[in-house]
Amino acid sequence: MRTWQWIGVGTAALVIAASATLWFSPSAQEAVLHRVAAKQLRAPLPPPPSTTAIRLVFCGTGSPLPDRHVAKSCLAVFAGGRFFVVDTGPESTENLLLWRLPLAKIDGVLLTHFHSDHIGELGELNLQSWLQGRQTPLVVYGPPGVEQVVAGFNLAYAQDEAVRHAHHARDRGLLPLSASTLAAQTVPLLRNGPWTGTDSAVVYERDGLRITAFKVDHGVVKPAYGYRFDYAGRSVVVSGDTSATPLIAKAAHGADVLVHEAQSKALISTLAAVAQENGNRQVSLLLGDTNDYHTSPAEAAALANTAGVRELVFTHFTPPVSNPLVRHAFFSGVDAVRATHWRAAEDGLWLDVPADGSSLQTGMVGR
Secondary structure (H helix, E strand, O other): HHHHHHHHHHHHHHHHHHHHHHHHHHHHHHHHHHHHHHHHHHOOOOOOOEEEEEEEEEEEEEOOOOOOOOOOOOOEEEEEEEEEEEEEEEOHHHHHHHOOOOOOHHOEEEEEOOOHHHHOHHHHHHHHHHOOOOHHHHHHHHOOOOOOOOHHHHHHHHHHHHHHHHHOOOOOOOOOOOHHHOOOOOOEEEEOOOOOOOOOEEEEEEEEEEEEEEOOOOOOOOOEEEEEEEEEOOOEEEOOOOOHHHHHHOOOOOOOOOEEEEEHHHHHHHHHHHHHHOHHHHHHEEEEEEEOOOOHHHHHHHHHHHOOOOOOEEEEEEEOOOOOOHHHHOOHHHHOOOOOOOOEOOEEEEEEOOOOOOOOEEEEEOO
8 A cells, every 4th residue: 555545544543443432432422522511601702802992792683584594683782891782683692692691790671662573582581691690680771662561571481480490499599580570661752852952861871881762763663762872982873773864863973883774675675576476465565664664774874974973884684685696785875875984794793992992893703
């Protein structure tokens, strides 16, 4: 045999021997599984540097239209030692768990409105953060009506929580039932709140972090809110679902980051037409109706320019941006309005806003 053939045979023999050892040796299996578990339980998200004022983690960038690779609306915001989640759409809690975000330390949930793709995971987020060690009820801030939403989830999960408490507590101080529930905090807007001429209200203010809710125009969905986070001289604005409205530009004036929903009205119109051709009149009408109360990427870019924001980040993609061709069509016209300083979010995108106003730092969880 040639030398390379002997090397190949030797390598194969070593692989077979190692595989056999692993397969038939419980101690070897235990050692490997221990190393794998340690790696999996290590948080893949690097801690923010001390210079970071606000960190964003996109835990859901999808919309009601199905996309097996993307969770529905969810944004984690870290600032001033606090941790809030804006909306909690289906599949988003799984992302938070996979990324080992500190759910036990969550300070609250901010709901923009009550469409299912924004509230569907509220029960799971509450349950999982409680299982991770949260010691107080999870506060849910939102428009009037949040009390009904919270009461429904509390009722739906009550039996589950009672059983888990009975199984795990056993005088060990685990899973206190007093911490298992959601607590609604209604946020009524003031006609002339913190921003003159804008329906707004301060939701939370502590240790230099201020969160302000403001009215947006989501058509028949009333009330619907956006949120602004201000900390250490830096600011982030989250639009929620809305049509293109000057309210966004006013709320986002001078912000470092504007996180804005995006709907390609042209692509939605195409989907509606195809549904009609296929005989599905109801789906066609429903799709067409959504163009009434959402914002196209070019419209959002114009609002960002008016507001003078440093960075525009698109999220809540309708329809899903599933391939390069769709992406090209989806963002058609944006560059003509705003040639730079915009990006499309993905599940797992993190973005740090430095306190000194220097360049934003970004990355992907686990990369």
